[in-house]
Amino acid sequence: MAFPTQRLRRTRGTAGLRGIVRETELSPNDFIYPIFVAAGEDVKNPIASMPGIFQLSINHAVEEAKKAHSLGIPGVLLFGIPDEKDEAASGAYDPEGVVQLAIRAIKDAVPELLVVADVCLCEYTSHGHCGIVDKERGVVLNDASLELLAQTAASQAEAGADIIAPSDMMDGRVAALRSELDREGFSETPIMAYSAKYASAFYGPFREAADSAPQFGDRRGYQMDPANAREALREVALDVEEGADIVMVKPALPYLDVIRRVRDATNLPVAAYNVSGEYSMLKAAVQNGWLDEERAVLETLTGIKRAGADIIISYHAPDAARWLAR
Numbered sequence: 001m002a003f004p005t006q007r008l009r010r011t012r013g014t015a016g017l018r019g020i021v022r023e024t025e026l027s028p029n030d031f032i033y034p035i036f037v038a039a040g041e042d043v044k045n046p047i048a049s050m051p052g053i054f055q056l057s058i059n060h061a062v063e064e065a066k067k068a069h070s071l072g073i074p075g076v077l078l079f080g081i082p083d084e085k086d087e088a089a090s091g092a093y094d095p096e097g098v099v100q101l102a103i104r105a106i107k108d109a110v111p112e113l114l115v116v117a118d119v120c121l122c123e124y125t126s127h128g129h130c131g132i133v134d135k136e137r138g139v140v141l142n143d144a145s146l147e148l149l150a151q152t153a154a155s156q157a158e159a160g161a162d163i164i165a166p167s168d169m170m171d172g173r174v175a176a177l178r179s180e181l182d183r184e185g186f187s188e189t190p191i192m193a194y195s196a197k198y199a200s201a202f203y204g205p206f207r208e209a210a211d212s213a214p215q216f217g218d219r220r221g222y223q224m225d226p227a228n229a230r231e232a233l234r235e236v237a238l239d240v241e242e243g244a245d246i247v248m249v250k251p252a253l254p255y256l257d258v259i260r261r262v263r264d265a266t267n268l269p270v271a272a273y274n275v276s277g278e279y280s281m282l283k284a285a286v287q288n289g290w291l292d293e294e295r296a297v298l299e300t301l302t303g304i305k306r307a308g309a310d311i312i313i314s315y316h317a318p319d320a321a322r323w324l325a326r
């Protein structure tokens, strides 16, 4: 007589058996690779807290984009590090801004690679907040920020961005971007909204990379409380109503339940952002010899996909794609 457990074991005996019953198959095609584009010539600054990741001038960003494409990664996500920051975030919507120039250069060099443009003001404001600030009151001005965010999105679409990804979390930003894009003739350009974006400690290394830590206060006024999951569904529903084409949960690892709930609540594609701090902690353990990098990274990314993500934004993307190709 067979024990019931034998039925489970019967499909685990060989790689072939495991293969045909596997529920989740990770592929390079699932990934989007973030790139930090810096102003200047021939810049390649390592980011101390993110081993293997650099601030890259446009020539190097193009090389990195080509590499991603050759590994079968369908898209890159661009963040800009401008020369100068100011209170109006002028670098964000400058038609000759660092991201706008990088979009043109990458689309010229690798037209088939999708270029996703992050829309936020925090990398361009002198105070590091994601919107325009009323200094006397020390608050972020939602509606004034919307206008500049919409201008930013239009300038990125004009430069050739394939997807516009607002990460600022101002109220009404998806609707504001959609109507500006439509008005400017970009009604075909999709919006990937950072819909459930938590106020997370795991953005720390990114803020080093983008030099965008807020100079006063924090982002809790516009980012979500890690304790809330139902609120994420409300954020997603609002973004869908406003016209989002893809919705995102960010970060990924502490919010796998949220990814699953969003997946079950909408039929739109769901993206998950495996953020800088998630990358850093894994890399740190690997550098100490405490974890096997390939296994830990592939297990992590498989877990994010199994939770329900269709698209995984990850700094591990090129390494993972290389491992998956073997």
Ligand code: PBG
Binding pocket: 118, 120, 122, 130, 167, 168, 202, 203, 204, 205, 206, 207, 219, 274, 275, 276, 277
């Ligand atoms: C900008 C933005 C942030 C990240 C993506 N877009 C930082 C923040 O909100 O402070 C974080 C990405 C990462 O940590 O990898 N609003």
